[in-house]
Amino acid sequence: MNALSVHAPVLLVATPLLAAFVVPLVAKLGSTVRNAVVGVFTLLTASLAGLVAANVLAGSGAPSVYVFGANPLNLTLPSGMHVPIRILFEVDGMSAFMILITALVAVAATLYSFSYFKEHSGGEMYYPLLFLLLAAIFGMEETGDLFNFFVFLEIAGIAACGLIGFRPWRGRSQEAAFKTMALYTLSGLFVLIALGLLYGQHGGLNIAYLSSRVGAGMLDLVALGLLVVALGTKAGVAPMHMWALDAYGEAPAPISAVLVASSQASLYGLFRVLFTLFGAAVSVAALGWFLIALSVLTLFVGVTMALLQKDIKRLIAYGAVSQIGYMLLGVGVGFTTSGSRPAYGFVAMQGGIFHMVNDAACIGLLFLAAGAVHRASGTRDLNRMGGLGHDMKWTAALFAIGALALAGVPPFNGFSSKLLIYESSFAASPILAAIAILSSILLLAVFMKVFQAAFLGPRLLENVREASRGMLVSMLMLAVVVVVFGLFPGFFVDKLVTPAAKALWLGRDAYVRAVLGG
Amino acid sequence: MNGINSGFGAWNPLVWTALFLGIVAVALAIRALGRKDYKKKTGQTKVYLSGNEEPEPEDLHVRGDALYWGMVEALSGYYRRARALHTGILSDYFAWIIVTLGIVFVLLAVGR
Amino acid sequence: MGNFPFVVAMLLVILGLYTLLFKRNLIKLVIGASLIETGVNLFLVALGYRTAGIAPIYTYAPPALADRMVLPTPQALTLTSIVIGLATTALLLSFAVVIHRHYGTLDVREVKELKG
Numbered sequence: 082m083n084a085l086s087v088h089a090p091v092l093l094v095a096t097p098l099l100a101a102f103v104v105p106l107v108a109k110l111g112s113t114v115r116n117a118v119v120g121v122f123t124l125l126t127a128s129l130a131g132l133v134a135a136n137v138l139a140g141s142g143a144p145s146v147y148v149f150g151a152n153p154l155n156l157t158l159p160s161g162m163h164v165p166i167r168i169l170f171e172v173d174g175m176s177a178f179m180i181l182i183t184a185l186v187a188v189a190a191t192l193y194s195f196s197y198f199k200e201h202s203g204g205e206m207y208y209p210l211l212f213l214l215l216a217a218i219f220g221m222e223e224t225g226d227l228f229n230f231f232v233f234l235e236i237a238g239i240a241a242c243g244l245i246g247f248r249p250w251r252g253r254s255q256e257a258a259f260k261t262m263a264l265y266t267l268s269g270l271f272v273l274i275a276l277g278l279l280y281g282q283h284g285g286l287n288i289a290y291l292s293s294r295v296g297a298g299m300l301d302l303v304a305l306g307l308l309v310v311a312l313g314t315k316a317g318v319a320p321m322h323m324w325a326l327d328a329y330g331e332a333p334a335p336i337s338a339v340l341v342a343s344s345q346a347s348l349y350g351l352f353r354v355l356f357t358l359f360g361a362a363v364s365v366a367a368l369g370w371f372l373i374a375l376s377v378l379t380l381f382v383g384v385t386m387a388l389l390q391k392d393i394k395r396l397i398a399y400g401a402v403s404q405i406g407y408m409l410l411g412v413g414v415g416f417t418t419s420g421s422r423p424a425y426g427f428v429a430m431q432g433g434i435f436h437m438v439n440d441a442a443c444i445g446l447l448f449l450a451a452g453a454v455h456r457a458s459g460t461r462d463l464n465r466m467g468g469l470g471h472d473m474k475w476t477a478a479l480f481a482i483g484a485l486a487l488a489g490v491p492p493f494n495g496f497s498s499k500l501l502i503y504e505s506s507f508a509a510s511p512i513l514a515a516i517a518i519l520s521s522i523l524l525l526a527v528f529m530k531v532f533q534a535a536f537l538g539p540r541l542l543e544n545v546r547e548a549s550r551g552m553l554v555s556m557l558m559l560a561v562v563v564v565v566f567g568l569f570p571g572f573f574v575d576k577l578v579t580p581a582a583k584a585l586w587l588g589r590d591a592y593v594r595a596v597l598g599g
Numbered sequence: 600m601n602g603i604n605s606g607f608g609a610w611n612p613l614v615w616t617a618l619f620l621g622i623v624a625v626a627l628a629i630r631a632l633g634r635k636d637y638k639k640k641t642g643q644t645k646v647y648l649s650g651n652e653e654p655e656p657e658d659l660h661v662r663g664d665a666l667y668w669g670m671v672e673a674l675s676g677y678y679r680r681a682r683a684l685h686t687g688i689l690s691d692y693f694a695w696i697i698v699t700l701g702i703v704f705v706l707l708a709v710g711r
Numbered sequence: 712m713g714n715f716p717f718v719v720a721m722l723l724v725i726l727g728l729y730t731l732l733f734k735r736n737l738i739k740l741v742i743g744a745s746l747i748e749t750g751v752n753l754f755l756v757a758l759g760y761r762t763a764g765i766a767p768i769y770t771y772a773p774p775a776l777a778d779r780m781v782l783p784t785p786q787a788l789t790l791t792s793i794v795i796g797l798a799t800t801a802l803l804l805s806f807a808v809v810i811h812r813h814y815g816t817l818d819v820r821e822v823k824e825l826k827g
């Protein structure tokens with residue numbers, strides 16, 4: 082048990098990786114066996130994620146290091162070395178938080194896929210890609226090494242695009258997959274250039290080591306700029322958000338939910354670069370305000386354009402993009418004020434980070450419900466829907482919970498995190514809070530439109546059947562998270578969000594010390 | 600423990616939910632005061648007292664596009680431009696990345 | 712002369728970016744992405760090079776030559792990056808083939824059903 086606990090960080094990546102190669106083999110034995118194996122591996126991965134997070138949070142979010150091939154496993158500097166030369170994982174409160182989000186979405190998406198893909202062939206390709214994507218996301222969240230991060234980023238990109246274009250008989254999904262892959266490639270190469278610049282300057286790629294060396298030299302700043310833009314693109318920050326609309330809109334419904342988690346992992350990478358890698362080394366207020374401007378733009382463009390959409394999944398995709406704006410707004414206010422460290426800066430960080438889990442739960446719920454609607458009605462065009470609520474009572478209720486939570490209606494979880502963001506961004510600048518609240522109201526309007534057009538009114542479509550039980554259970558799981566996080570926000574802020582926010586806000590020295598000692 | 604404190608105000612969802620349920624109870628109580636002795640299946644249950652024909656429910660459903668028609672129309676200037684920017688052309692996606700990268704570089708150079 | 716590889720790498724990246732921005736055919740866009748990738752790989756390899764360097768193999772290497780070994784890390788990075796590049800290029804090209812089947816064109820201005 083102790084060995085399992087010690088090796089949990091690497092097993093968390095290795096288990097889905099193993100599953101990705103085992104599933105195609107057992108798929109030959111029929112879909113029941115395959116689903117059983119997929120289920121076991123998913124549960125195993127989720128329990129490992131819980132174990133890793135529990136270990137870190139038990140130490141109130143202090144970074145714990147896992148060095149590959151070292152004895153003992155936290156030996157970062159073998160005798161006589163000044164530079165950590167081995168690949169290592171470094172898990173702190175923020176990583177643990179992200180791991181939990183990914184595990185939650187992974188379990189819901191896999192459970193949903195069992196019913197969603199029942200009548201499709203090709204499951205032997207689908208689940209391996211899904212597991213590869215999960216392994217890569219966990220890797221991005223755990224790694225303490227920039228090149229390792231790049232590799233996981235690319236694996237995530239390739240697996241994600243394989244899943245977006247998973248249904249080749251739909252031309253649009255191929256278009257979305259091509260565009261997404263092209264943008265992922267470009268931003269991945271930007272990350273690689275930045276790595277080259279940092280390596281050439283400082284002779285190492287370990288985040289903690291680099292963090293102790295970077296300064297405000299020109300090449301370091303070029304690397305910072307490249308990393309910010311590349312990771313911002315991958316997270317779907319406006320004006321680089323357009324791939325996200327195509328990808329979320331055209332991917333199979335459970336994949337859209339996982340893609341949100343993958344975007345959040347890129348956003349986590351951005352926060353890591355800003356706070357841990359560079360942090361106080363570059364206190365460029367202009368960059369902070371630029372990020373805030375981008376976040377407000379993301380918010381505004383996301384919600385206003387969502388109002389126009391006819392396609393239910395593309396509409397939710399716009400909603401998902403706008404939520405990235407809230408997270409970036411909260412953390413951006415924190416980054417801008419990280420020089421003076423006022424109290425509201427930390428509250429802003431808490432809000433932005435808390436919103437990540439809330440967003441993953443409610444956007445995931447909405448994508449899954451939209452998939453159920455598409456499956457039942459045979460269309461994604463809102464203008465052709467109507468009265469689905471008569472036959473799909475459960476889906477309608479779950480969709481309503483997700484929509485209200487996303488729009489920030491109390492007592493659901495979206496309200497708690499948005500409240501923290503509103504009040505702290507008000508302290509930074511009242512205009513920010515005004516735009517954030519306005520966007521939230523518009524978001525409510527957008528989802529009123531969806532709910533009214535799809536679920537209310539007289540029956541317009543024949544032969545509509547309620548979603549299958551597996552789909553409902555996975556949606557219900559996310560809905561329970563939405564409600565519980567909404568009713569007991571204090572508990573989760575204390576236990577999960579505050580260690581994560583502290584790890585970014587104050588944890589730079591601890592992160593460096595965990596590797597370099599001293 | 601249950602609520603959150605943002606430093607400016609506090610938010611306790613359980614109190615809010617209790618209050619909300621209380622208000623719902625009051626609303627239901629007021630509704631229960633209404634008259635129950637109306638005559639069913641007579642003119643009293645018709646929607647229009649003026650005797651207009653009641654349209655079929657299928658004709659009354661507000662479709663997705665129509666719900667916020669007025670708002671979209673009022674903001675048509677903004678929406679025309681915002682739509683024109685979302686061209687769907689891959690070259691434009693790349694252009695946005697390069698432009699943003701340029702802005703970030705300028706800001707970093709100026710702010711240094 | 713010492714900066715020559717970096718200049719070439721930068722030129723390759725800029726050529727690739729030009730291709731991505733101004734060429735109209737999806738296959739050419741893939742070539743552009745490939746060009747950038749080649750430029751980045753050249754940049755990485757050039758980073759680790761020492762003048763008159765030898766391969767970083769420690770077995771039987773005379774100690775006098777130890778400081779003339781080229782850096783091994785960038786080579787490992789480049790190798791990984793080439794493998795990843797192969798995967799992305801193959802994936803992009805296969806998507807392009809299926810797009811051609813559905814849309815009947817590879818003009819980037821006409822592959823835009825997802826807009827607005």
